[in-house]
Amino acid sequence: MSSALIIEQVLNGIQLGVTLFLMAAGLTLIFGVMGLINLAHGSLYMVGAFACAVVAAATGSFWLGLAASLAAAAAAGAVMEILVIRRLYARDHLDQVLATFALILIFSEATRWLFGSFPLYLNIPSALSGAVHLPGGAQYSLYRLAIIGVGIVVAAGLYLLISHTRLGMRIRAGESDREMIGALGVDIRTLYTIVFALGAALAGLAGALVGAQQSVQVGMGEPVLILAFVVIVIGGIGSIKGALIGAVLVGVVDTLGRFLLPVLLEVFLPPSQAASIGAAVASMLIYIVMALILAVRPQGLFAANA
């Protein structure tokens, strides 16, 4: 096994992690500020991917599509927040789960009705379609590297937003004391809508970026959503830093597990068995990691409200 192959897998893991971070950042922000668990976050991811695919197909420009994905997901998020979500802040988690589960059904079926069950295709923009040479002689997809770059930019941007802007100050105030922020005269309804739309836009961005690698179809957001849950459970709900570290951890462990476990098991087992057992165990690996972390730290690595 060459080191180039391992570098490639690690980068793939980081890229998956970055995608998860875009999802998890919004989820964890929404939970931290509004105390809401949003299952329909995966639907916003799907909205972003469809918006990008449709606009890119109509205009021929991936970049316009990307802008459309941000706008569409943010708009869908804002509408969702105003019509449904804001009625849920004072409710218990069961109601939040059910209502947002209902939103998934509505979004999925409406999308299926509009676009049909067949996947749409979205091409990687030509400017990013090549490969780059890495030190050590490996080649790596430029597009994947670009996604990692986007993740770093978003993480830095979120950090600056939260620690250095007026909006960020209000978000932090909202996390620590919801009544206080009302007393400060901040329009809390607008703040919540903005935070929700921001989270939605990040999910939409993730959907568009991944949509170009894979296919754009109904239900594409759900597996990512569940992985994002694992990420924020590991990272600590409400913590952006935890989301970033959790996301990279989950991405790398998942990718490397699928790659390395079958290889490792070949030492003990015949190749065909090693492949199937390796694949089965690798599919469970991140959940095992999650269970181990929870056994030691039930509130996650960076619990915000511990």
Add this chain to the structure above:
Amino acid sequence: MTRERTVNLVLLLLVPAAALAAQAIGETFYVTLATRIAILALAATGLNIALGLGGLVSFGHAAFFGIGGYAAGILATHAFNQEPLLFGLPGSKQMLVIWLTSLVASGLVAAVIGAISLRTSGVYFIMITLAFAQMIYYFAISWPAYGGEDGLSLYVRNSFPGLNTLDPMTFFLICYGLLVLGLLVFATLRASRFGTALQASRQNPTRVAAVGITPYRIRLVAFILSGMVTAIAGALYADLNRFVSPSMLSWHMSGELIVLIILGGTGRLFGPLAGAILYILFEFVLGGLTESWQLFLGLILLGVVLFARGGLIGLLAGKERHG
């Protein structure tokens, strides 16, 4: 008799009456529909122990439903192929053996998942139970021995001593009998010391600890019992469809089980049955009108959550009273 009791009695008699009527006019399709109602209601009754009594919002009960289903599928496959299963033990086509296996397997898995998940609460608990169920789902998909993604077919419905399980009405009655048993288990638990401590742990865990009862242990046992009841329903579901697949383990299944309880009425003995009747009716009526019936299910569910917290039974019978 209180109004809730009247509603319960009507619900209890409604499904068998419909099944018998369908049988009488030769429409066995409706008997199968009634059987699905009974099985889903049983699965949700299991979940109702954790969710309704204990306030434990498990978003991973599909795991137990699927484990029951796979227990039936795997035992039947080994019996059919005459290959030993584990430690030289043979497979089985006997429902009683399958049910027992489902109970043991789901109980063990629930003990592990519960022991870890119950260290947390609130949103963490919801997400962690979801994640563990998803882990089992992915395991079922990537483990090729029992069909992987394609699932596993049962060649013939499993048997029950002295009964012809291939007859739809007989199989319905088996399922309905187990549902009634499940409802009895729920009602007995609810009135018992254990149920008192469990319900009090939902209402106020601090109070429970202050009178010398550890909520964690109560909840763990409730979670295990809850998973076991749901697993029996899973075994029946496999026998109904003569097929098991990872979709029984999917998170949509977990969500649907919660939906059944809420449609019927949270915390009510007959909530799951009322919910299952409504759900299957929606699926049948709306599904006949449009392929996008889940869109309307979503809208109805949203309406119930936002505006009609008591569900169907709340609507019919009014507010709940406790002892």
Add this chain to the structure above:
Amino acid sequence: MAEPVLDIRSLKKSFGAVVATDGVSLDLREGEIHALIGPNGAGKSTLIHQIAGTIRPDSGEIRFLGQDIGTLGVAERARLGLGRTFQVSSLAHEFSALRNVMLAVQGSQGSSFRFFRPVMDDASLKEPAMAALERVGLANRAGIPAAELSHGERRQLEIAIALALGSRAFLLDEPMAGMGPEGSQALTAFLDGLRQEAPILLVEHDMEAVFALADRISVLVYGRVIATGSVEEIRNNPTVREAYLGEPA
């Protein structure tokens, strides 16, 4: 002299830079009411939490009936006979008053892993529970859900629960809070008799009640006990007058 029922030695607890409990030592002896007073923020609640087991102290020792209970959980301490009432009523709000007390009887009897017999047909739970309700004067409200009881009735129900637990010591956290003058008087008379059954550690702001009831008073200021003594001693203690009663020494 016999060993105190509850014996707290050099208890310390900090939250970050804030020292909430700064080397507190106090004890509770058979047959007495020991009142704990102090201004808001003096650390009374934190101290009660540490005794009940909801907060772990950083250091120090808590002995109850001769046993070190520092490592035990809340439920284990309650089973040993540490009966507690809460500053803000903490009840199973859907259950009736009776079933709330029955839960305590059930807790004192040990096993909650009984799955079959309906509690409402169980005289071994019901009779002691009714007896406790009668003692606090709530028997006629037994069937009412806790959520529908008045504020004062909930305070009485808290006491009934502590009674039904068969407590060997009572931790009463502001039992008079929010009670009208009549209710306070009735409760004062009741607690006066209760000390014979088991000693009471009483946290209370109602000074009239404290001075009427207490055998001893400890004054907590900034996490420290600045004085312990009889009612007279505390009344005349210049440090207390300055620190707590706000009078110049």
